[in-house]
Structure formats: C-alpha cells, structure tokens
Amino acid sequence: MRDTRTEILEIGEMLIRTKGYHSFSYADIAKTLSIKNAAIHYHFPGKSDLGTTILQSLINNVELLKETCKEYSATDKLLRFIEIYDNSKMLDRVCIMGALSPCIDTLPEQMQLKLKEIAELLLKWLNDILQEGKKNQEFHFNENSIDKANLIVSSLLASLLLNKVLNNGVFESIKQSIFESVQISK
Amino acid sequence: MRDTRTEILEIGEMLIRTKGYHSFSYADIAKTLSIKNAAIHYHFPGKSDLGTTILQSLINNVELLKETCKEYSATDKLLRFIEIYDNSKMLDRVCIMGALSPCIDTLPEQMQLKLKEIAELLLKWLNDILQEGKKNQEFHFNENSIDKANLIVSSLLASLLLNKVLNNGVFESIKQSIFESVQISK
DNA sequence: GTCTATATTCCGATAGAC
DNA sequence: GTCTATCGGAATATAGAC
Numbered sequence: 001m002r003d004t005r006t007e008i009l010e011i012g013e014m015l016i017r018t019k020g021y022h023s024f025s026y027a028d029i030a031k032t033l034s035i036k037n038a039a040i041h042y043h044f045p046g047k048s049d050l051g052t053t054i055l056q057s058l059i060n061n062v063e064l065l066k067e068t069c070k071e072y073s074a075t076d077k078l079l080r081f082i083e084i085y086d087n088s089k090m091l092d093r094v095c096i097m098g099a100l101s102p103c104i105d106t107l108p109e110q111m112q113l114k115l116k117e118i119a120e121l122l123l124k125w126l127n128d129i130l131q132e133g134k135k136n137q138e139f140h141f142n143e144n145s146i147d148k149a150n151l152i153v154s155s156l157l158a159s160l161l162l163n164k165v166l167n168n169g170v171f172e173s174i175k176q177s178i179f180e181s182v183q184i185s186k
Numbered sequence: 187m188r189d190t191r192t193e194i195l196e197i198g199e200m201l202i203r204t205k206g207y208h209s210f211s212y213a214d215i216a217k218t219l220s221i222k223n224a225a226i227h228y229h230f231p232g233k234s235d236l237g238t239t240i241l242q243s244l245i246n247n248v249e250l251l252k253e254t255c256k257e258y259s260a261t262d263k264l265l266r267f268i269e270i271y272d273n274s275k276m277l278d279r280v281c282i283m284g285a286l287s288p289c290i291d292t293l294p295e296q297m298q299l300k301l302k303e304i305a306e307l308l309l310k311w312l313n314d315i316l317q318e319g320k321k322n323q324e325f326h327f328n329e330n331s332i333d334k335a336n337l338i339v340s341s342l343l344a345s346l347l348l349n350k351v352l353n354n355g356v357f358e359s360i361k362q363s364i365f366e367s368v369q370i371s372k
Numbered sequence: 373g374t375c376t377a378t379a380t381t382c383c384g385a386t387a388g389a390c
Numbered sequence: 391g392t393c394t395a396t397c398g399g400a401a402t403a404t405a406g407a408c
Contacts (some may be wrong), residue, residue: 004391020289022208025383039392041385099288101347102280103206119351143366147359154344154360155337161287162340165305173333174340180329190373211401225374227403 005043007033013054017093021051021100021107048108055114058096062121074133075184081126082175085156089171094160097122097153123149130182139182152178191229193219199240203279207237207286207293234294241300244282248307260319261370267312268361271342275357280346283308283339309335316368325368338364 011032015024026040026047044050065084069077088095100107100115107115126149133139141148159174197218201210212226212233230236251270255263274281286293286301293301312335319325327334345360 019292020206020208022206023289023292026385027383035391036393037384038386038394042391045385047384094288097347097351098344101351102285102288103209104351106205106209116351119348123352143363147363150345150348150356150359151341151363154341154348154356157347158284158340158344159336161283161343162305162336165283165287165290165302166309170336170340173336177329177333177337212403213401221373222375223402224376224404228373231403233402 004033004035004039008040008043008050009054009057012050013058014091014093016051016054017088017096017099020103021111022103048110051108052110052114055096055111055118059114059118059121062118062125066125074129074136074138077129078126078133078139078182078184081129082156082178085160085171086175088160089163092164094164095157098157098161123153126153133182139184141182148181151181190219190221190225194226194229194236195240195243198236199244200277200279202237202240203274203282203285206289207297208289234296237294238296238300241282241297241304245300245304245307248304248311252311260315260322260324263315264312264319264325264368264370267315268342268364271346271357272361274346275349278350280350281343284343284347309339312339319368325370327368334367337367 008029011029012024015028026037029040030037040050044053062084065080069080072080085095093099097115097119100111101119104112104115123146127145130139130141130145130148134141134145155174155178159171162168162170194215197215198210201214212223215226216223226236230239248270251266255266258266271281279285283301283305286297287305290298290301309332313331316325316327316331316334320327320331329337341360341364345357348354348356
C-alpha cells in the first residue's frame with residue numbers, strides 16, 4: 001500500500017486541475033481512497049495546507065526538471081518544457097496556472113504566493129531557454145525573448161483550456177505554431 | 187432607479203469574471219444591491235438560470251458587435267475584436283472563457299453548452315476576419331487562418347490570466363505580437 | 373417584487389475513542 | 391493513523407406574508 005499522504009496530494013492535484021480548487025472537497029478525496037474525511041484532516045489540517053503543499057510540490061517538480069535538462073540543447077530543453085503541457089493534455093487536465101489563475105483572488109494567501117512563484121519560475125526558465133537557443137543559433141526570432149516567452153506560455157496554457165471546451169485540435173496546432181515561430185523543424 | 191433584473195445580471199457577470207462561478211453566491215449580489223437573497227430567486231429561480239442568462243447575454247453582445255463591424259475593414263474588425271479583451275483588462279476582469287473553461291465540467295449543463303457556443307462564435311468570427319484581411323491584402327501571414335485564430339484567441343485569453351497573477355505587461359506585449367504576426371503596424 | 377422565516381444540504385473542521 | 395460523532399457556517403432554495 002502506498003503512503004496515504006502522497007496519495008492525498010496526488011488526488012488533490014488531479015481534482016484541482018480537473019474541477020478547480022473550490023469545486024472539490026475532502027469528501028471527494030476520502031471517497032477515492034476509501035477513508036474518512038477526518039483522516040485527511042490529520043495529514044492536512046486545513047484545505048489551504050493541502051493546496052499550498054500541492055503547489056509547492058509542483059514547484060519542486062519544475063525545479064527538478066530544470067536540473068535534469070541542465071546539459072540538454074536549447075531545443076531539447078524547449079521540448080521538455082512543452083512536454084509539461086503535453087502530459088497535462090494526455091491526462092485530460094489543464095495546467096495549474098490555467099486552473100487557478102482565474103480565481104486567484106479567492107485563494108488562501110499562501111496559495112496566491114505559490115501560484116505567483118510558479119508563474120515566475122516557468123516564464124524565467126523559458127526565457128533562459130529562448131536566450132540560450134538564440135545565442136547559439138538553434139533558434140531564430142527577432143522579438144525580445146521575454147515577449148516570446150510570454151506568448152508561448154500564454155498560448156500553451158490557453159490551448160489546454162480551449163481544448164477542454166471544444167475538443168478540437170487546438171493544442172497540436174499551437175504546438176506547431178511555437179516550433180515554427182522559433183524556426184526549429186520539430 | 188435601474189431595472190433590478192438587469193443589475194443582477196451585470197453584478198453576476200462581474201462576479202463570475204473576477205471570482206469564478208463557484209466562488210460567488212446570491213448573498214454577494216444581494217449585499218451589493220441592498221436587497222435580500224430571496225428577491226434574486228424571484229428573478230432567477232436557480233443559480234444556473236442566472237448563469238445561463240449571463241452567458242446568453244454575452245453571446246448577444248458578440249453578435250451585436252459583429253453586426254456593428256459589418257462594414258469595417260478587416261483591420262478595424264480585428265481591432266474591435268481585440269478591444270473585447272482590452273475592455274476586460276481595464277475592468278480588471280478575465281474573459282468569460284478564461285473564467286469558466288477550467289471548471290467547465292462542474293458547470294450546469296446549460297452553461298456548458300453556452301460556453302461552447304461562445305468559444306465557437308469567437309473563433310469563427312476571428313477566422314472570418316483573418317481570411318478577409320488576407321484575401322484583400324490587409325494582413326500578411328502564411329499559416330492557415332484557423333490555426334492563427336486559435337493562436338490569437340489563446341494568447342489573448344491567457345494574457346489576461348497571466349496579467350492577473352503577475353501584473354506585468356504581458357497583455358500589451360501579446361497585443362503587439364498579434365499585430366506583428368499579421369503585419370499591420372498598429 | 374420584496375420581505376421574513378425556514379428547510380436542506382454540504383463543507384471545513386475538531387474532539388475523543390480505538 | 392483512522393475512526394465516529396458532532397458543530398458551526400454558508401449556500402441554494404422555497405413558502406407565504408406584505
């Protein structure tokens with residue numbers, strides 16, 4: 001049997017990214033794990049503790065991925081970056097920014113701060129990737145890299161949302177646009 | 187004094203687009219209007235009736251705007267299209283797609299359908315604008331217009347979300363990218 | 373059309389036994 | 391670490407008076 005605390009975190013993350021923070025309850029998690037409501041409160045006294053821990057674990061994942069990619073080419077780094085959203089789509093989830101940004105004002109303060117941290121972390125990492133790729137001629141584009149990073153993150157984020165609503169090929173279409181916009185062939 | 191029903195609709199829309207559908211209650215609206223909870227139930231028996239009516243009114247607004255722009259150049263149509271998001275940003279709101287897409291599975295069925303309708307309406311209109319502009323040489327781009335419409339809607343939508351989280355200049359940056367990507371100078 | 377009053381359900385949370 | 395039991399609060403909603 002797996003560690004209950006870890007399972008709670010994973011189910012909580014799934015619920016946030018499929019239903020949203022305010023649309024899931026401890027009861028949802030309890031039912032899935034066939035335990036009682038109160039057992040979850042033992043691991044995470046308040047819902048905001050659970051939410052904050054989930055966000056921190058997502059931050060850790062990105063930091064880890066960054067570390068893993070350290071020696072990759074800029075192109076491969078970009079591919080791994082986009083994979084974050086690929087994986088979301090496969091699991092039929094939106095990314096954490098897409099899930100929580102719209103209602104950030106309604107979140108516990110700790111969660112608001114962690115969400116900002118994630119946004120900054122992703123944008124900064126992507127900006128670094130773009131600058132590296134431009135410098136060593138892997139990528140070719142004229143805009144400044146911050147604007148480009150904004151555009152790429154925005155379009156990836158929103159394509160998961162649109163895909164959820166329309167179930168059309170928007171995510172694949174966006175991915176293709178991104179590759180073309182930095183002029184790598186795939 | 188203004189029509190109560192209309193005021194409820196406007197406040198409801200504001201609340202959905204600043205807090206999200208599940209984070210506002212009839213009590214919020216009642217407080218703002220200094221009336222009682224039950225008075226709102228008179229106008230909209232259920233929250234889903236209110237939500238559905240709000241979405242329908244947004245559809246009507248877009249149809250109306252489309253009609254208004256009928257004789258405009260493609261460039262001016264595009265500017266008016268982007269103004270939808272400009273206005274959202276000024277009011278510190280996200281667009282309705284940004285607000286509701288992440289939790290579409292948790293919405294009443296009627297609202298889910300209306301949200302899909304809005305997404306299709308906006309994408310189709312923008313696609314028409316892009317095709318017209320390309321045909322008469324106002325715009326210059328190589329991608330197919332559907333992919334481009336997807337990219338533009340996605341990036342506008344998400345830039346409002348990112349802007350809310352980071353309060354950086356991402357929305358203006360995205361707008362500039364859009365103009366450049368169809369090669370009009372402003 | 374708006375009010376008071378109330379019913380119901382659900383959610384987050386805690387106390388205390390095992 | 392999980393359970394039962396229970397509380398307080400909030401949200402959706404309805405009945406009936408004015």
